[in-house]
Amino acid sequence: xxxxxxxxxxxxxxxxxxxxxxxxxxxxxxxxxxxxxxxxxxxxxxxxxxxxxxxxxxxxxxxxxxxxxxxxxxxxxxxxxxxxxxxxxxxxxxxxxxxxxxxxxxxxxxxxxxxxxxxxxxxxxxxxxxxxxxxxxxxxxxxxxxxxxxxxxxxxxxxxxxxxxxxxxxxxxxxxxxxxxxxxxxxxxxxxxxxxxxxxxxxxxxxxxxxxxxxxxxxxxxxxxxxxxxxxxxxxxxxxxxxxxxxxxxxxxxxxxxxxxxxxxxxxxxxxxxxxxxxxxxxxxxxxxxxxxxxxxxxxxxxxxxxxxxxxxxxxxxxxxxxxxxxxxxxxxxxxxxxxxxxxxxxxxxxxxxxxxxxxxxxxxxxxxxxxxxxxxxxxxxxxxxxxxxxxxxxxxxxxxxxxxxxxxxxxx
Numbered sequence: 183x184x185x186x187x188x189x190x191x192x193x194x195x196x197x198x199x200x201x202x203x204x205x206x207x208x209x210x211x212x213x214x215x216x217x218x219x220x221x222x223x224x225x226x227x228x229x230x231x232x233x234x235x236x237x238x239x240x241x242x243x244x245x246x247x248x249x250x251x252x253x254x255x256x257x258x259x260x261x262x263x264x265x266x267x268x269x270x271x272x273x274x275x276x277x278x279x280x281x282x283x284x285x286x287x288x289x290x291x292x293x294x295x296x297x298x299x300x301x302x303x304x305x306x307x308x309x310x311x312x313x314x315x316x317x318x319x320x321x322x323x324x325x326x327x328x329x330x331x332x333x334x335x336x337x338x339x340x341x342x343x344x345x346x347x348x349x350x351x352x353x354x355x356x357x358x359x360x361x362x363x364x365x366x367x368x369x370x371x372x373x374x375x376x377x378x379x380x381x382x383x384x385x386x387x388x389x390x391x392x393x394x395x396x397x398x399x400x401x402x403x404x405x406x407x408x409x410x411x412x413x414x415x416x417x418x419x420x421x422x423x424x425x426x427x428x429x430x431x432x433x434x435x436x437x438x439x440x441x442x443x444x445x446x447x448x449x450x451x452x453x454x455x456x457x458x459x460x461x462x463x464x465x466x467x468x469x470x471x472x473x474x475x476x477x478x479x480x481x482x483x484x485x486x487x488x489x490x491x492x493x494x495x496x497x498x499x500x501x502x503x504x505x506x507x508x509x510x511x512x513x514x515x516x517x518x519x520x521x522x523x524x525x526x527x528x529x530x531x532x533x534x535x536x537x538x539x540x541x542x543x544x545x546x547x548x549x550x551x552x553x554x555x556x557x558x559x560x561x562x563x564x565x566x567x568x569x570x571x572x573x574x575x576x577x578x579x580x581x582x583x584x585x586x587x588x589x590x591x592x593x594x595x
Contacts, residue, residue: 183509185209186256187501188249188282190236190271192219194526195263195488198557200228202494202501205562212249214242220575221558224568242267243274250281258282259504263486265296265351285408285504287462287484294458295484298390299348308457310450311471311478314339315392317348318377320385328377332370335391342593343367345376348388350483358383362430366593367391395480397472398592399426400541404436405447405466406486406493408503409455412513417503418452419493419518420444424545425527425535428587434467436489437579438525438532440545441496441518447477448517454482463500465490491557492524523548524555527579535590 187203189196192215200211210227214236222230231249235241250258260282262268271278272289287295294300302312316335323331335343345365347353358379367373373391380389395401402423409415421439451466465487467480490500496518506512525532529549536542548554558572 183207183209183505184256185259185505186212186253187259187261188212188214188246190214190242190246190260190262190267191264192217192222192230193263193488194221194557195486195490196261197221197225197228198491198494199261199263199486199500201491201557201560201563202499204560206499206501207505212253214245214249220571223571224565226563226565237266239270239273242270243277246278247281257509259508260284260286261486263488263490264354265349265483265485266354268292268485269296269351283504283508285462285507287460287464291458291460292484295460295464295482296351297348297388298346298481299388301479301482304454304458305479308450308453310454311476313344313392313395313478313480315390318389318391320377320380320387320389323377323381325378325381328374328381331377332374335373336370339391339393341368341370342394343373344392344394345373346390346392348390352387353385356380356383356385356387358385360430363433363435366394394593395469395471395473395478397470398537398590400424400536400538401470401472402426402436403444403447403468403470403477404439404487404489404492405444405451405468406490406500407448407451407455407464407466408462408500408507409460409464410503410507410513411461412507412511413456413459414513414515415452415455416506416513416515417493417498417500417517418448418515419496419498420448421492421496421518421524424523424525424541425532427582429582430586436487436492437527438523439489439492440548441492441520441522441524443517443519444477447479450477450479451482463503489524491555492522493518495522495524495555496520520553521548522553522555524557526556526558526576527583528576529554531580531583537590 408417424438463486465483497520498516
């Protein structure tokens with residue numbers, strides 16, 4: 183097949199995706215990033231092209247075309263796991279499609295799925311539970327209007343609340359003091375401060391103020407799906423989140439997942455993707471509501487997630503989903519059925535945060551039996567420098583959790 187995956191980014195998830203391509207098809211890969219990253223560094227099969235300007239969509243497109251010209255005769259597959267890069271690819275899809283297979287959604291579906299408020303609207307139509315929310319349009323909100331918005335939130339929702347941008351792609355380009363991927367709000371004062379910061383920063387998007395769904399992080403579920411160009415969902419894999427990351431820029435990203443099968447949420451996700459005729463990867467965030475005893479869908483990201491290697495470790499290759507779609511034309515559905523622990527954090531650190539005795543015992547059994555994976559520890563890509571870098575990255579989680587989440591809580595914040 184002479185494949186050459188070309189990925190934009192350079193984080194753990196990008197390496198994991200390219201690792202799967204290397205394992206399945208023995209192909210080398212190219213990563214395009216704004217700076218060298220430790221996740222990619224010293225790899226024997228990945229070439230890292232560094233260009234500081236690729237956050238500009240036109241520069242990104244031209245750099246990708248240059249890379250394509252440097253590899254004539256290869257079947258190029260364009261990959262990323264970041265919303266803003268997906269958006270940039272779609273902005274230049276006509277040019278890039280002359281050189282690359284582009285396994286990403288249409289612009290229409292990116293806008294639908296990438297907008298969390300639009301996502302909730304579709305879910306309501308399909309009777310898929312989502313959190314109660316208020317959508318705040320920041321484009322014309324003034325400082326003087328903030329008290330009324332806060333009062334409305336207090337009348338409609340009960341604290342604590344969760345606040346996040348409707349579009350992660352838009353949010354990427356804004357900066358303000360205290361910016362987080364997701365904001366946990368405990369009072370009217372905190373909500374007013376956040377909205378004030380957004381207005382001052384001239385953020386023009388929509389922010390969602392949502393009810394907090396009860397339960398700690400171990401009630402979160404991750405679902406990764408791929409729907410192909412012929413309308414078949416050929417990958418649908420689920421796992422139970424055991425611990426999330428807690429630094430401001432990565433808050434809510436799973437750091438450890440135990441592969442488990444959840445047929446009910448898979449059926450709901452497939453109904454959603456079929457309803458909008460979606461194509462490509464989608465990564466759903468779901469939570470078991472311990473109060474109302476139901477699964478609640480938070481969002482669907484219109485791309486593969488950073489934590490995607492739990493899917494591969496469980497037996498459902500992410501690389502194969504793309505190759506089956508565009509090259510072998512195979513519509514067989516695969517799911518993750520092998521019990522395994524995916525973790526980027528040290529196991530001893532992870533166990534501090536699993537308070538449920540039964541769940542703690544399950545995880546310890548997986549560790550004892552060697553049914554664990556770290557996405558960056560790949561036996562076919564070993565070198566002393568790479569091994570040292572990976573161990574340093576892993577050990578650094580002790581410092582991060584000590585600083586941002588020193589003790590487990592019932593809410594996860």
